[in-house]
Amino acid sequence: MSDNYFEIIRPGINTTFQDKGRDHLYHIGIPFSGAMDNRNYLIANKLVNNNLDSAIIEFAYQGPHLKYTGGKINFAITGDVIFIIKKGETEIEGKCYESYQIENGNEINIISTSKSVYGYLALGGELDIKLQWNSCSINTKANIGSNDGKKLDTGQRVNLKKINSNKDIKKTNYINTKIENIRVIKGTNFDYFSEEGKKIFYEKEFKVSKLSDRMGMRLEGPKIENIVNTNIKSEGLIKGVIQVPADGNPIIMLSDHGTVGGYPKIGAVASADYDRLVQMAPGSKIKFKEINLSDAETLFKLYEMETQNLLSQI
Amino acid sequence: MIKNISNLGDTALYCDFGNEVNKSINSQVIKYFKTIKEKKVKGINNLTPSYNKLIISYDLKQTNFNEVKKNIENLNVETSLKLNTKRIEIPICCHESLSLDVKRLEKILNLSRDKILENFLNKEYFCYMTGFIAGMPFLGDLNENMRAQRLETPRVKVPKGSVGLTEQFANIYTFESPGGWNILGNTPVKVFDSSLEYEPTLINPGDTVTFKEISLDQYKNYNE
Numbered sequence: 001m002s003d004n005y006f007e008i009i010r011p012g013i014n015t016t017f018q019d020k021g022r023d024h025l026y027h028i029g030i031p032f033s034g035a036m037d038n039r040n041y042l043i044a045n046k047l048v049n050n051n052l053d054s055a056i057i058e059f060a061y062q063g064p065h066l067k068y069t070g071g072k073i074n075f076a077i078t079g080d081v082i083f084i085i086k087k088g089e090t091e092i093e094g095k096c097y098e099s100y101q102i103e104n105g106n107e108i109n110i111i112s113t114s115k116s117v118y119g120y121l122a123l124g125g126e127l128d129i130k131l132q133w134n135s136c137s138i139n140t141k142a143n144i145g146s147n148d149g150k151k152l153d154t155g156q157r158v159n160l161k162k163i164n165s166n167k168d169i170k171k172t173n174y175i176n177t178k179i180e181n182i183r184v185i186k187g188t189n190f191d192y193f194s195e196e197g198k199k200i201f202y203e204k205e206f207k208v209s210k211l212s213d214r215m216g217m218r219l220e221g222p223k224i225e226n227i228v229n230t231n232i233k234s235e236g237l238i239k240g241v242i243q244v245p246a247d248g249n250p251i252i253m254l255s256d257h258g259t260v261g262g263y264p265k266i267g268a269v270a271s272a273d274y275d276r277l278v279q280m281a282p283g284s285k286i287k288f289k290e291i292n293l294s295d296a297e298t299l300f301k302l303y304e305m306e307t308q309n310l311l312s313q314i
Numbered sequence: 315m316i317k318n319i320s321n322l323g324d325t326a327l328y329c330d331f332g333n334e335v336n337k338s339i340n341s342q343v344i345k346y347f348k349t350i351k352e353k354k355v356k357g358i359n360n361l362t363p364s365y366n367k368l369i370i371s372y373d374l375k376q377t378n379f380n381e382v383k384k385n386i387e388n389l390n391v392e393t394s395l396k397l398n399t400k401r402i403e404i405p406i407c408c409h410e411s412l413s414l415d416v417k418r419l420e421k422i423l424n425l426s427r428d429k430i431l432e433n434f435l436n437k438e439y440f441c442y443m444t445g446f447i448a449g450m451p452f453l454g455d456l457n458e459n460m461r462a463q464r465l466e467t468p469r470v471k472v473p474k475g476s477v478g479l480t481e482q483f484a485n486i487y488t489f490e491s492p493g494g495w496n497i498l499g500n501t502p503v504k505v506f507d508s509s510l511e512y513e514p515t516l517i518n519p520g521d522t523v524t525f526k527e528i529s530l531d532q533y534k535n536y537n538e
Contacts, residue, residue: 023360024360024361025360026361026362026371027347027361027445028444028445028506028515028518029445029446029450032360132511133511141491142447143489143508144448144508149508185323185324233333233335233365233367234443234452235365235366235367236326236364236367236368236445238322238323238325238326238360238369240323240325241322241323258445258447259445259446260364260445261446268322268324269323270324271323271374296323296324297324297379300324300374304375
C-alpha cells in the first residue's frame with residue numbers, strides 16, 4: 001500500500017499509462033505503443049522534473065477526475081486541455097504547460113481536450129506500476145502493459161512510489177500548432193492506384209472519421225481507386241503507414257497498430273508530422289502533401305531540434 | 315537473397331525477397347531476420363519478417379535510411395545454413411461448439427467434415443511468420459483442396475484459441491480479436507503467453523507444426 005495515491009473518481013474516455021513504448025517486438029506481433037503525441041509527453045515530464053522517459057497518464061477527449069491523498073506533489077498537464085483544480089472549496093481553472101503543487105484532499109478534474117485528441121498528465125515522482133517488456137505503455141486491444149493492459153477505471157488507485165514536490169512552478173509557452181497539410185512519402189504500393197486515385201490522394205481533402213483510435217485513423221472522402229489488386233500478401237507495417245483497402249478509404253496506422261497487414265500502402269506520414277497528425281479529432285479536415293525521403297529526414301532533424309530547444313527552456 | 319531495398323516511410327527499410335509465397339523464399343527472410351537480430355545493428359529498433367518481405371525499422375534520431383541500407387548490404391548472411399527450429403504439436407478440438415465454420419467449409423470445399431479434418435490433421439505446417447496480433451502464427455501450406463476465401467463479413471469477435479483457415483494458410487487466434495478466417499476448431503494451449511517476457515511465443519517463424527485432435531472432455535480438462 002502506498003501512502004501517496006490518486007483515486008479515480010471518473011476515468012475519462014481512454015485513459016492509460018504511457019511512456020516511450022517498447023521496441024524489438026514487431027516480429028512477434030507487438031507494436032511500439034507509447035505516448036501518441038511524443039512532444040507533449042516529454043514536455044509534461046520536464047515540467048514536473050521527472051526523467052523524460054517516465055510513465056505518464058494519457059487521456060483522449062475527456063480526461064480523468066482524480067482525488068489525491070498524500071504529501072505535497074507537483075503535476076502538469078500538456079496538450080490543449082481544459083481542467084479544474086479543486087482545493088477545498090476553491091476551484092481554479094488550470095493552465096496547460098504550467099506545473100502546480102497540490103496536497104492531501106485536492107482534486108484534479110480534466111474536463112476535456114479542446115479541438116484535439118490527446119492530453120498528458122505528468123505527476124512529479126514515480127508511479128508504482130508494473131512494466132512489461134521495459135515499458136508501462138498500455139495497449140488495450142492486446143491487453144499488454146501496466147494495469148493488466150486495461151484502461152484506468154473508476155475507483156482504482158494510481159499509486160506513487162516516490163513523490164517530488166517543488167514550490168517553484170515551472171512553465172513554458174508552447175502552442176500546439178494545427179496544420180491541415182500532412183506531409184507524406186510515397187508508399188511501396190503507390191503504383192497500385194489509378195492516375196485519378198493518386199491525384200485524389202494528393203489534391204483532395206479528407207475527413208478524420210469517428211472510427212479512429214490508438215490503433216489507426218480512418219479517413220473519409222473521395223474514394224481512391226486501385227487498379228492492380230486490393231490485397232497484397234501480408235507484410236510488416238510501421239506507424240504512419242497509409243493503407244487503402246478495397247473500399248477506397250485510407251487508414252493511417254497509429255501507435256498500437258497491427259504489426260502486419262495486407263492492404264496496399266499508398267504512402268507513409270513523415271515522422272516530423274506524426275504528433276500533429278494524432279491530435280486531429282474526428283471531423284478534422286486533412287490534406288496530404290508529397291515530400292521525398294531526404295526532405296522527410298531534414299524535417300525530422302528540425303522537429304527534433306525544436307523539441308530539444310523547448311525542453312531546454314523549461 | 316534480397317532483390318531490392320527501398321524505404322517504407324522515413325523510419326524503415328523495405329527489403330523485397332520476391333513476390334511468390336513459398337518456403338524457400340520465406341526461409342531466406344527468416345535467416346536475414348535472425349542474423350540481423352543477433353548482430354544488433356546500430357539504430358535498428360524492430361524487424362518484421364513476413365512471407366517474402368523483411369521490414370527493418372530504425373530510430374531516426376540515431377541513424378537514417380542510407381546508413382542502415384549500407385549496413386544491411388554489407389552484412390554477411392549465411393543463407394545456406396539450415397534453420398535452427400522446433401517441431402511443435404498443437405492439440406485441437408473440433409467439436410461443433412468450437413468448429414464455427416465447418417459447415418461453410420464443407421460447402422466451399424465440397425468435402426465432408428471428416429475429410430476436411432483428415433486432410434488438416436495429416437499434414438505438417440511451416441510457420442512463415444508471427445504477427446498481426448501478438449504471437450499469431452501463419453502456418454502453411456494447406457492442401458490445394460483445403461483452400462477457402464476469408465469470410466465476406468469478418469467476425470467482430472473470434473474466440474481466443476480458434477484455429478482458422480484462409481487460402482493456403484492456417485492461423486491461431488492468440489486472443490479474442492476481430493477476424494475473417496474460417497474457424498475449424500480451438501486449441502486450449504497458450505500459443506502466446508505475455509507473462510513469459512523472453513519467449514512469449516510458442517511458435518516462431520521457421521518452426522514446424524502438426525495438429526492432434528482431442529475430445530471436448532480433453533479440451534475442457536486440458537489446463538487443469
